[in-house]
Amino acid sequence: MARVVVTQMVMQQKLTKFCHLRQQWRLFFSASSPQQQTEFFDPETCISSIKQCQTLQSLKTLHAFTLRSRFYHHHDLFLVTNLVSQYASLGSISHAFSLFSSVSDSCDIFLWNVMIRAFVDNRQFDRSLQLYAQMRELDINPDNFTFPFVLKACGYLRDIEFGVKVHKDVVDSGYWSDVFVGNSLIAMYGKCGRVDVCRQLFDEMPERNVVTWSSLTGAYAQNGCYEEGLLLFKRMMDEGIRPNRVVILNAMACVRKVSEADDVCRVVVDNGLDLDQSLQNAAMVMFARCGRMDMARKFFDGISNKDLVSWTSMIEAYAQADLPLEALEVFRQMILRRVLPDSVTFLGVIRACSSLASFQQARTVHGIIIHCFLGNQLALDTAVVDLYVKCGSLMYARKVFDRMKQKNVISWSTMISGYGMHGHGREALFLFDQMKALIKPDHITFVSVLSACSHAGLIDEGWECFNSMLRDFGVAPRPEHYACMVDMLGRAGKLNEAREFIERMPIRPDAGVWGSLLGACRIHSNVELAEMAAKALFDLDAENPGRYVILSNIYASSGKRTEADRIRALMKRRGVKKITGHTVIEIKNKVHTFVAGDRSQPQTELIYSELAKLMDRIRREGYTPDLNFALHDVEEETKEKMLYVHSEKLAIVFGLLNSGPGSAIRIKKNLRVCGDCHTATKFISKVTGREIIVRDAHRFHHFKDGTCSCGDYW
């Protein structure tokens, strides 16, 4: 349904474009009778008509006439420059460049500026830098107009090396005191991640305007220095500088708390600034980031003519807030209103689908993307690969990956991490080998590879990879890499080795590292080490409920009931709320959520009677309930009953009842899958002959014929 609508929209848009083009041509031909064309050809009218040209064809004709006219014999550079500029702004960089080349022996800086700018405007940043370099070779001096163009290109390309060279030219040329040039330098360094330099430049600038403040605020925002950004914004207000829309947008990008959001909104009101579309969109995103989805929605609803960015931002906001159904509903509304989504919209839609873990939805969305002719876009294709991974289909993920015309480090890392998540360590390593021959892995690639080794128990390979990071690729291990190693060693039962590894770390272990150790202690029931890890953890991050639960469970399963109770009490005292486990399953485009003991489904009676039958059946096959995974403070018999109604089991039974015979069942759990449910699911897959694919908070489990793809190593 959605696919058909979108296809219609695309066709309609193409048709409109075509009609528009035809109209333009007609206008041109009627307006360019020979008399008309020769009459208005004095230099001034000529230049103004060049600037007014709306189509390439009309500009070409005009260009031809200027060549024939007498005014051109003086080699009027100004005229040529204007032609170059206009060709570029009509998108024809090739015409612009060939005209430029025909007079490029000229030393006129205006002409060079226009050509450099033309490349920047047409997103050919590397060519604009090449041209700048060529200009410097010819010893032509750049001026205060040149620098902003070139620096913009450096910023887009994140080419700090070139940027520094240009900065040097700025100093040598004496234009460093020009406020436009200074602002451009701040923007460039900001995009290249050097906020320290931005600040220094800002402090040393002889003249500043609101753009200067805005650029630095933006640089802070882009580099995650949110407090500094807001502090700067406050200082600007204190110095009595009147804010404008753009500096507000940058300040909004720094906001992370509701109180700060309210402050910025007050500035808008106090200064009588118009809340235009872009500010409304930004405010919406700002409140969403503060966790105030209600306020975000209010702003969204308040926008009368929602544009593409409004829709896209709302979808992304819901997706990030882990409200996928709301996100998809906004997407549906957007399509109904005939707003054509673009690739950024689909990134949000994909994020939503990804958290639904619905394979069917994934296929539908992928289909719509292709129908919108948005295939072959690097970022989007990579997101689709990840989507299929997260929806449980490595096969589809790999198909999309293989068909990608270009791949970068992110695409490769995504696919490698996909294999890892599904427990296919060997394939992950094989792909990593192929990747290394083509591009340089980065720090995230190594997280993917190391966690793949960890999930598959490939310890020697994991060590080799860890050791090669710095040695062969110059990538220094970060806390997350150490966490992977601890996880890998710990899972394999090498708990002491893991502890020693942490002790030898050259950097301070973070919560992730200790969390890995604690998780390993849970698997191997090591109370002593668990206490050590928990102590460190509670100092670093006392808010995370998962850690308390694990420690308490370790105590409980080793018979230390009082200790377990003490941890539960500690949790209560600190106001840390346990996250309720739930499992979702999608049947016929509808998402069903189950919590333990759930009775909210219309089919409840059927589910429970079927569950009882199923449990009997697998018991006869050899399943015994593992009471370690039940709450400890109840009778044995109650424990067993409570295990039976875990959300995983309910969702699986619901799936069995409502899907075609023989089809695979896909469920998703928000936490790690329970150990007893893991065992039970293996038996269920055997007695029903169904494949059961479980996505939990960490990885995938594929159950088939009584075994799990994780090899019980998880």
Add this chain to the structure above:
DNA sequence: CTAGGGTTAG
């Protein structure tokens, strides 16, 4: 002919 800006893949 010049600077800052709303959604954006692992």
